[in-house]
Amino acid sequence: MPSEEFKEMQDALEAGNATVVRTLTEKALERGVDPQVILNEGLIPAMGRVGEKFKRNEVYVPEVLVAARAMYAGLDVLRPLLAKSGAKRAGKMVIGTVKGDLHDIGKNLVRMMFEGAGFEVVDLGTDVSEKRFVEAVRSENPDFLGMSALLTTTMPAMKTTIDALKEAGLRESVKVLVGGAPITHRYARDIGADGYAPDASSAVDLAKELLGQASSSAAS
Ligand code: B1M
Numbered sequence: 001m002p003s004e005e006f007k008e009m010q011d012a013l014e015a016g017n018a019t020v021v022r023t024l025t026e027k028a029l030e031r032g033v034d035p036q037v038i039l040n041e042g043l044i045p046a047m048g049r050v051g052e053k054f055k056r057n058e059v060y061v062p063e064v065l066v067a068a069r070a071m072y073a074g075l076d077v078l079r080p081l082l083a084k085s086g087a088k089r090a091g092k093m094v095i096g097t098v099k100g101d102l103h104d105i106g107k108n109l110v111r112m113m114f115e116g117a118g119f120e121v122v123d124l125g126t127d128v129s130e131k132r133f134v135e136a137v138r139s140e141n142p143d144f145l146g147m148s149a150l151l152t153t154t155m156p157a158m159k160t161t162i163d164a165l166k167e168a169g170l171r172e173s174v175k176v177l178v179g180g181a182p183i184t185h186r187y188a189r190d191i192g193a194d195g196y197a198p199d200a201s202s203a204v205d206l207a208k209e210l211l212g213q214a215s216s217s218a219a220s
Contacts, residue, residue, distance in 0.1 A: 006038075009074070010046035016066030018073035025074040035081040039118065043074045047116030051201030061105065064200075068112035075115065089120045091211055093177075094136045095146035096124035098157035103150035106180060106200070110146060113200040114207070130157065130164040137170050144207055149180040158183075159191040175210050179203060 009028070012020035021043075028038050050067040053059045059067075093114050097107045104126045111121050122140050124132055137145055145165070149155045158178050165171040175194040178187075188196030195210060197203035 006042035006045075009038075009042045010049075013043060013046035013067060013070045013074070014050055016063065016070050018070040021070045022073040022077060025077045029077070029081070035078045038074070039078055039082065043071055043078075044116060044118055047071045047113070048201075048204075051113050051116070051204065055199055055201045061109070064109055064112070068109075068116065071112070071116050090118035091143040091207065092120045092122070092140065093144040093146050093207070094122045094124065094133070094140050094142045094174075095144075095148070096128035096133060096136075097126040097148045097150075097180075098154050098161065099127060099129045100157060101149050101151050101154035102126045103148070103180075106150065107146075107148035109200040110148065110179065110203050113204050114146075117204045117208070119204075119207070130161040133161045134164050134168050134170065137165060137174050138168065142174060143211060144177055145174045146177045146179070146203070149178070149183060152182050155180075155182055155187065158193065162192050175207075177203060177207065 009021060009024040012024065025038060025042070028042070029035065047067065050059065050064055054064050095107060095111055095114075097104050107126070111123050114121050122136060122142065124136055133145060133147070136142075147158050147161060149158060162171065162176055165174070165176070176192075177195050177197065178191075178193045179197050179199075183196055185196050195206045197206045
């Protein structure tokens with residue numbers, strides 16, 4: 001199925017129409033289209049375009065959340081089939097908002113963009129201690145550990161977590177990405193993170209670049 005035939009599905013996803021995305025996903029499966037092809041040529045490019053528009057301030061948080069909900073409608077149909085076929089994921093990320101911090105809207109956007117780009121994401125939620133981050137890195141063996149912080153008072157928990165990873169002998173096994181309104185490139189460098197991204201879409205670009213996949217707009 002050539003990708004232009006997914007146009008209706010992509011338009012529905014970008015418009016945030018979850019019902020249409022789910023129906024078109026089911027119809028494509030009934031026609032025998034491979035679930036991986038529906039994901040890679042239908043859902044992922046559309047979510048990627050939403051991310052690009054968000055980065056250019058052409059759409060805002062509510063539109064991204066609605067588009068992500070539509071993406072999940074399609075993903076819900078595909079997920080069991082993808083799991084069964086052992087479809088190859090783009091990579092794996094463990095993500096959470098750091099200890100003491102309950103802000104999760106930005107972190108959720110980052111998670112959605114990664115899922116929309118074909119990554120497996122383990123979301124630890126908010127107020128995540130360095131101990132829980134370390135345990136998750138040990139048990140999940142992800143390519144990336146993503147940390148989000150929105151408060152100047154919780155930013156130092158990122159460094160504490162990186163130090164705890166070092167102490168556990170796990171620092172070299174994972175790339176650490178950080179973000180959130182008060183975080184800067186400089187702060188990320190000072191605490192020894194592998195990268196900082198100012199927004200969810202750039203975070204995906206950066207992760208792909210760190211994995212050696214082609215991308216020209218990384219924010220590291
Ligand atoms: Co709070 N809050 N808040 N808050 N809150 C801020 C952050 C604040 C700037 C407001 C202000 O005073 N102007 C201020 C922090 C000041 C500071 O530290 N210098 C503040 C404060 C003080 C507080 C409380 C302490 C208030 C109080 O109780 N006195 C309290 C703290 C609670 C706690 O966490 N322990 C508190 C509580 C709350 C609510 C619960 C009411 C609510 C959170 C609801 C929720 O998240 N579920 C809330 C909100 C909504 C905000 C503001 C208004 C909006 C934050 C937001 O969601 N932005 C915020 C003010 C503001 O920013 N204008 C504020 C939208 C979101 C999409 O952006 O999270 O930056 P952001 O994520 C972006 C990027 O940063 C990036 O990508 C995202 C999308 O592009 N990004 C990453 C984020 N994480 C990333 C990770 C990456 C890469 C990129 O890699 C892993």
